Amino acid sequence: MSHASDLIATDIEAYLAEHERKDLLRLLTCGSVDDGKSTLIGRLLHDSKMIYEDQLAGLEADSTTIGSAGDHLDLALLMDGLKAEREQGITIDVAYRYFSTARRKFIVADTPGHEQYTRNMATGASTCQLAVILVDARHGVLDQTRRHSYIASLLGIRNVVVAVNKMDLVDWSSDVFEAICAEYQGFAAGLDFADQYFLPMSALLGDNVVGPGDHLDWFDGPPLMEYLETVDVDAAVDVDRLRLPVQLVVRPDLDFRGFAGTVASGVVRPGDPIVALPSGIPSTIGRIVTFDGDLNEAGPGDAVTVTLTDEIDVSRGDLLVGVEHPPIRAHDVDAMVVWMADAEMQPGRQYLLQSINGLSNVSVSSIEHRVDVNSLERVPAETLGLNDIARCGLTSDRALLFDPYTMNRQTGSFVLVDRMNNATVAAGMMLGQSSIWNRSPDAGLIRHRSEITPAERVARLGQRSCTVLLTGLTAAGKSTIAAALERRLFDRGRTTMRLDGENIRLGISRDLGFGARDRSENLRRVAEVALLANRQGLIVI
Structure with a gap:
């Protein structure tokens, strides 16, 4: 709904031209359950005169019969349109509302706070530029507050408003507000937010929503609507990479x-x-x-x-x-994944990956770590459950074309789809290619060929080059067998090179650890050394 303007009656063309020139802000409300997200959006619309008379009359009738705000208008009913939402007094699906003021146009997404519906919150946040994160002044920062904040940061939202709601239920205490601000700042220090604005309010009574109200005279910042009209959320637009x-x-x-x-x-x-x-x-x-x-x-x-x-x-x-800025092309990619399915994600299982350049068959090759949303620590994980967030390795049957999500949200995003029931099971953000095996060498490098042919080496050494790979569990006897094989071949006059795993770790791979990515890189280095030795006619063990 658009704001009232005298131009609508006198010069509709001028009004439309003025309206078209306004910039658009996409925002969402998120946070834990029953923090007042739907009520806040309803209050924004109501106090900004953005509700039609028939809507207001219907709201008054519904507030009497199914409302949960006592003697006040239940403004949450403006957003909770599903029957189940009204019966339970919760938000389930994402609800979108469009409105405008004299300064700006807005599209606001009201997202659910229940942990069960975190997938819907991620959907709503995927296209937004700003997040209004609500915190109930009685309960402070909860697990779902942290989870929604982390997802917002992960999805590239850099501007947040931390709205401490229901201040009327804590006697408008500035001490409560400051304690919540300090707690949230301590948590958000590990997130990639460029701007955080802390705001005390009461969505039910309207204080600090559109106007300052009568109870928060100790707070000297602008109310929410004024802040939303003036905040600068313009990210750098990439005009170089087509x-x-x-x-x-x-x-x-x-x-x-x-x-x-x-x-x-x-x-x-x-x-x-x-x-x-x-x-x-x-x-x-x-x-x-x-x-x-x-x-x-x-x-x-x-x-x-x-x-x-x-x-x-x-x-x-x-x-x-x-032609000057090609995207990354890789079969193996690193990605941050938000798991959205009740069934656990198992490494090795096949899924469909839908991205901006079509559908691919992928498997989850590894789970590097899961993120604890409370401490932001990285913890080991064998599987992923509902609402888990993790860094994973994905392997595709065809080369994926993408840019890192931090550079391009459109080309760097994807969803995973269950092959059996076509349900969306995960949303993800590509970080880069996960395997150095896919990395192309510098275009200026030229491979130099030896003037000695393989046939000449065979004639001189009396052997054909090859690589023998011994693999198995720890203490299975690989090194013992390799040493015995090297001795037997040497006694027979063969020229060999033995690449012992521990010797490699003490030398060219001393900088590597034992995670999945480092193990892959260690194997790549060994393979490259073996290939160089093979080209010299050696048998490599």
């Missing part, structure tokens, strides 16, 4: 073939060279077509159709990128 995911191939007739999508980052202009991925075929932008006519350029957030000067194979799920 990412245009193809969502539809437009073919209305024989003379036109375009590729429709929303520019995720970068700027595209007619004449720009691009590369279509995953094929890697280059081309050039011909036109940028919209319903209102051709554009000279399109930037992040613009929904456009582009044509190419060459007839190349591009289909839904492909990615058009600039």
Whole structure:
């Protein structure tokens, strides 16, 4: 709903032009159960005169019959639209409301506080720029407060309002407010928030929501609405790395073939060279077509159709990128995963990964650690349960094209889908390629070939090169067998090299630990040394 303006009656065109120029703020309310999230949004709408008369009349009637706010209007009923939500007095699904003021437009997501519905909170937060984290002044910072804060930080939200609600139930005590602020600041020191604004309020009575109210004269900061109208949440827009995911191939007739999508980052202009991925075929932008006519350029957030000067194979799920800034291409990726299913996640199980460039078959290759949302400590984990957050390694059957989530939220995000029932079981943020095996060498390096052929080495040494890998459990006798094999081959006149695991750890792998990632890197180094020795004609053990 839009704010009242005299221009609506006198000059509707001017009003629409003024409205279009306002910037849009996407925000969500989150926190623990019954902290007053729905009531807060209802109060924002009510005190800002954003409720129609018939809605207000219905709210008054509902407050009498099913309300839970005593003699006051139950403003939470404006947001809790599901029958189950009204019966239980809780929020289950994410509810979105649009409204505007004279300064700004808003889309607010009311997310549930129950731990059971954390998956819905993550969904609501995925597109937001600011989070209003509510804390019940009676209970302070709870586990779900911490969990929602961590998820908001994980999803790239950098601005938060910590709204200490229900101050009327603690006699408007400034000491209570300051103690909660100190507790939250201690926890949030480990999160990646750029700006935190602490605010005492009463959503039920309206103090510090739209106006300052009568009970918080000891607090000198702006009320919530004023802060939301003026806060600067503009993140740096990436205009260098072009990412245009193809969502539809437009073919209305024989003379036109375009590729429709929303520019995720970068700027595209007619004449720009691009590369279509995953094929890697280059081309050039011909036109940028919209319903209102051709554009000279399109930037992040613009929904456009582009044509190419060459007839190349591009289909839904492909990615058009600039030639100078290719995305990461890898089969193995590191990702932060928020597990959303009741059934536990088991390493090795197959899932479908849906990302901006289509559907892939993946398996969870490892769980590096789980994050304890209370202490933010990393703890070992064999499986993941509902609402667990962990850093995992994923292996895909095809190369994934992505940017780290911190660089690009569109190309770095994904969901995991159960192959059996098509249920979404996890949301994730890609961090980078997890295996150094996929890393490409510098383009300026050239492999130098030996002038001695393999046949000459065979003739000189009287043997064919190979690698014998001995693997097994600790104390299984690998080193004993390797030493005996080396002696037998040496006695027979063969030229060998034995790469003992502990000797490797004392030398070229002394910087590595014993986690999954370091073990993989240790194996890669050993394999590279063995390959170099093989090329010299040696038998490697």
